[in-house]
Amino acid sequence: MSKTYIPVILRRQITEAAKDCCEYCLVPSSVALASYHIDHIISEKQGGATVFSNLALACRLCNLSKGSSIAAYRIPEDELVRLFNPRRDKWSEHFLLRPDGFILPKTPVGEGTIKVLNLNDINRAEVRSVLLARGLLGER
Numbered sequence: 332m333s334k335t336y337i338p339v340i341l342r343r344q345i346t347e348a349a350k351d352c353c354e355y356c357l358v359p360s361s362v363a364l365a366s367y368h369i370d371h372i373i374s375e376k377q378g379g380a381t382v383f384s385n386l387a388l389a390c391r392l393c394n395l396s397k398g399s400s401i402a403a404y405r406i407p408e409d410e411l412v413r414l415f416n417p418r419r420d421k422w423s424e425h426f427l428l429r430p431d432g433f434i435l436p437k438t439p440v441g442e443g444t445i446k447v448l449n450l451n452d453i454n455r456a457e458v459r460s461v462l463l464a465r466g467l468l469g470e471r
């Protein structure tokens with residue numbers, strides 16, 4: 332998690348673009364117990380700037396799981412794939428949300444992001460399932 336100051340106006344722009352939902356797991360901040368983080372999509376450690384095009388709204392679990400990661404290692408393929416970029420990529424092109432709350436990958440980017448961000452933790456999937464059934468999950 333970055334300690335860089337993010338101006339209030341920029342934070343508002345990101346939150347608005349994200350429709351106040353985590354841009355990785357789709358859970359709205361209104362149902363979260365902890366405040367959401369502004370994530371550097373390309374981490375500062377990797378030279379990512381603090382600008383709109385490199386920032387995303389992330390829940391605590393996604394942000395802490397992602398850390399400074401920008402890629403995932405696919406073991407059988409022996410290759411690195413970049414992670415999902417909420418500013419450039421469309422969620423539904425990389426992921427499919429099942430009614431039981433589990434997220435299926437549609438692409439290697441989706442697969443790697445699910446792994447690194449631990450998106451299919453059983454508890455997280457269960458929360459998404461309940462939110463989905465109540466129509467409270469973020470747009471995809």
Ligand SMILES: [Zn+2]
Nearest residue numbers: 353356390393
């Ligand atoms: Zn999340």
